[in-house]
Amino acid sequence: GENVEQHPSTLSVQEGDSAVIKCTYSDSASNYFPWYKQELGKGPQLIIDIRSNVGEKKDQRIAVTLNKTAKHFSLHITETQPEDSAVYFCAASIGGGGADGLTFGKGTHLIIQP
Amino acid sequence: DGGITQSPKYLFRKEGQNVTLSCEQNLNHDAMYWYRQDPGQGLRLIYYSQIVNDFQKGDIAEGYSVSREKKESFPLTVTSAQKNPTAFYLCASSTGGLGYEQYFGPGTRLTVT
Numbered sequence: 001g002e003n004v005e006q007h008p009s010t011l012s013v014q015e016g017d018s019a020v021i022k023c024t025y026s027d028s029a030s031n032y033f034p035w036y037k038q039e040l041g042k043g044p045q046l047i048i049d050i051r052s053n054v055g056e057k058k059d060q061r062i063a064v065t066l067n068k069t070a071k072h073f074s075l076h077i078t079e080t081q082p083e084d085s086a087v088y089f090c091a092a093s094i095g096g097g098g099a100d101g102l103t104f105g106k107g108t109h110l111i112i113q114p
Numbered sequence: 115d116g117g118i119t120q121s122p123k124y125l126f127r128k129e130g131q132n133v134t135l136s137c138e139q140n141l142n143h144d145a146m147y148w149y150r151q152d153p154g155q156g157l158r159l160i161y162y163s164q165i166v167n168d169f170q171k172g173d174i175a176e177g178y179s180v181s182r183e184k185k186e187s188f189p190l191t192v193t194s195a196q197k198n199p200t201a202f203y204l205c206a207s208s209t210g211g212l213g214y215e216q217y218f219g220p221g222t223r224l225t226v227t
Contacts (some may be wrong), residue, residue: 043218104156
């Protein structure tokens with residue numbers, strides 16, 4: 001089955017700087033790659049996603065890039081703010097449209113230092 | 115007010131007892147999922163259902179059971195056969211088929227002593 005590796009496990013950046021979180025996946029059949037933000041004690045919230053027919057997608061301060069050849073994708077957050085502090089998870093879906101579930105990375109605890 | 119609800123938020127049970135976690139959605143989504151989250155770990159898929167009256171095992175189904183009698187409901191039973199049931203349980207739903215996005219509920223924290 002699919003295996004998703006996520007790095008780093010903890011990332012501390014100064015407020016206003018950029019943060020980058022990287023994930024690799026194992027199965028070339030994966031075609032959907034979402035990113036989730038989880039605050040303490042809450043369910044994950046979808047913040048951005050990318051499909052395998054696209055190389056990059058941006059939404060205001062966040063962007064995701066996908067390299068299908070290397071089987072890795074990354075989350076970029078620019079101009080970080082205190083409210084960006086949370087745990088971020090990447091995921092990959094193999095097969096049709098994610099209806100058979102997502103495989104998640106182990107998460108990155110992002111800490112924004114004031 | 116559309117969304118996914120899970121109840122209760124906190125649940126405590128004695129070892130050897132079965133317990134059922136509730137998940138309801140009013141998003142008219144066909145597909146529903148149950149994940150388990152342990153500290154410092156990603157989410158792991160327990161069961162999923164793409165349509166009413168049908169469900170499939172995920173990666174860690176042993177010790178769990180589900181039912182999908184209604185489109186909006188997907189309860190999860192943690193049985194006494196589950197060796198390490200204490201965890202944070204998350205329910206999600208999606209439109210299924212070509213609808214990739216999965217939306218999560220707030221979770222239920224189960225503690226078994």
